Amino acid sequence: MSEVAGRVAAVRARIAAACSRAGREARSVRLLAVSKTQGPEAVAEAIAAGIDAIGENRVQEAQAKRPHVAAPARWHLIGPLQRNKARLALELFDVIETVDRIEIADRLEVLLAATPRVLPVLLEVNVGGEATKSGIALPDLARLADHVVTSCPHLALRGVMTVPPYDPDPERSRPQFAALREAAERLSADLGLPRLELSMGMSEDFEVAIEEGATEVRLGRIVFGDRRQPT
Numbered sequence: 001m002s003e004v005a006g007r008v009a010a011v012r013a014r015i016a017a018a019c020s021r022a023g024r025e026a027r028s029v030r031l032l033a034v035s036k037t038q039g040p041e042a043v044a045e046a047i048a049a050g051i052d053a054i055g056e057n058r059v060q061e062a063q064a065k066r067p068h069v070a071a072p073a074r075w076h077l078i079g080p081l082q083r084n085k086a087r088l089a090l091e092l093f094d095v096i097e098t099v100d101r102i103e104i105a106d107r108l109e110v111l112l113a114a115t116p117r118v119l120p121v122l123l124e125v126n127v128g129g130e131a132t133k134s135g136i137a138l139p140d141l142a143r144l145a146d147h148v149v150t151s152c153p154h155l156a157l158r159g160v161m162t163v164p165p166y167d168p169d170p171e172r173s174r175p176q177f178a179a180l181r182e183a184a185e186r187l188s189a190d191l192g193l194p195r196l197e198l199s200m201g202m203s204e205d206f207e208v209a210i211e212e213g214a215t216e217v218r219l220g221r222i223v224f225g226d227r228r229q230p231t
């Protein structure tokens with residue numbers, strides 16, 4: 001068994017335990033393996049260990065890596081998307097989790113307009129209200145969601161994601177996870193959408209996120225070990 005496979009097995013057991021504490025089924029949570037700074041070999045090991053979704057936070061890093069990973073997986077963009085990288089992002093990613101403004105939704109829509117492709121997207125929400133963070137503010141979320149649903153037929157609104165302010169104590173992130181879940185429930189009701197996905201929880205706090213309803217956890221270091229260079 002590769003080192004990554006051992007880690008994947010251990011983390012899956014923790015996901016299952018968190019699900020069981022929350023009265024949920026283990027398969028209700030997707031494990032997105034976040035491979036930033038890791039090489040294509042590590043990604044291939046993760047896929048061999050049963051991972052089917054890979055997260056990258058930089059478009060150019062994915063451009064260097066994805067062609068060297070032959071095994072099939074769905075690649076999710078989880079970092080900021082600039083307008084001038086949108087076309088490239090569409091070539092490299094199957095899901096974009098970081099739509100956080102109308103301008104970027106419109107840009108993706110224009111690029112996809114002449115194609116039959118419908119891109120699954122999540123809206124990134126700045127739940128903590130930190131000035132320096134990307135993500136749409138909670139009070140503006142409904143307007144962005146409504147825009148995507150009514151004006152972007154080539155985007156399929158699948159859910160919301162958040163990165164709470166860093167805190168070494170995962171319990172301090174619990175209110176933010178709960179706030180995102182409540183916002184998603186309101187959105188689904190207001191826009192008549194099916195249940196939205198909740199992409200929340202990282203290596204330090206994924207168990208708390210699962211207890212608060214996460215349907216996807218984005219795990220980097222706990223799957224791959226320490227990052228190979230600072231990001």
Ligand SMILES: *Cc1c(COP(=O)(O)O)cnc(C)c1O
Pocket residue numbers: 034036057078079163202203204218219220221222
């Ligand atoms: C790096 C990153 C992760 C994974 O972080 P770990 O602490 O390594 O699990 C999750 N989400 C986003 C947006 C990231 O940039």
